[in-house]
Amino acid sequence: MRGIPAAADRKNIWITGASSGIGGALVQQLVNDGHFVIISGRSPEPLLELQKAAPKLTKVLTCDVGDDASMAQAGREITEIIDQLDLVIACAGTCEYEDDLSLKVDMYRRVFNTNFFGVVNTLHQALPLLMRSREPVFVAVGSLSSLVGFPRAEAYGASKAALGYFIDAVRADTAQTNLRTVLVRPGFVDTPLTKTNDFNMPFLMTPAQAANRILQGLADKRSVIDFPRRLSWPLKLLSVFRPVWFRLCAPRMTRIKKLRKT
Secondary structure (H helix, E strand, O other): OOOOOOHHHOOEEEEEOOOOHHHHHHHHHHHHOOOEEEEEEOOHHHHHHHHOOOOOOEEEEEOOOOOHHHHHHHHHHHHHHOOOOOEEEEOOOOOOOOOOOOOOHHHHHHHHHHHOHHHHHHHHHHHHHHOOOOOOEEEEEOOHHHHOOOOOOHHHHHHHHHHHHHHHHHHHHOOOOOOEEEEEEEOOEOOOOHHHOOOOOOOOEOHHHHHHHHHHHHHOOOOEEEEOHHHHHHHHHHHHOHHHHHHHHHHHHOOOOOOOOO
16 A cells, blocks of 8 residues: 555545544555545544645545434535545544543443444445445554553443454454455554543554554554554453453552542
């Protein structure tokens, strides 16, 4: 996928969560490679700013992945722009933390609505156009946090773990079709979302570095793209030896010393 493609090799691509972070960096690299990219997000202003760099290779489509009506409208608008999609990358995401294990259900619903149902919504709208492509690819951005149970990440980590299972199940159900599904699990990336984190983020990467890892993984035909390895491999090991995580690591990370009485 890297390098300016011949006209026959140019892809029609849709990226959600494209206004900043990994999504924005992917847009920049893909249009630099000569592909046509539909860029989506909830706010038009940052998308229009991003479009200025390559107005002929980008089309702004505002939508909210967590809103069914908004996504249905987006699906209709995409069919007016192009007649097929070759690659869809679901980057839209959000994060909220549990500070005191208050278990506020509305917070969990907000996080799942974007991180899980938003991806289901995206695939629902994209699938008919993807199946018109010779080599359709659907990519969902998860998180390495889904490998083990991180303190405070009950909502965020659970939504990403559910996403991972969903992509696996879709891959199983489409095993006899030409649809390729890909799960991306990054570590910490310097985005507007992570800038609000009040804890140390080891091996922090730039959005451009993350986008490059994703595009290289797609070029290598990988079904799961984990990075950076310095973080992914220890977490994979700890996910196998879970008692070590809960006995040695989690107690040092949690901020809860005593549960509040109801």
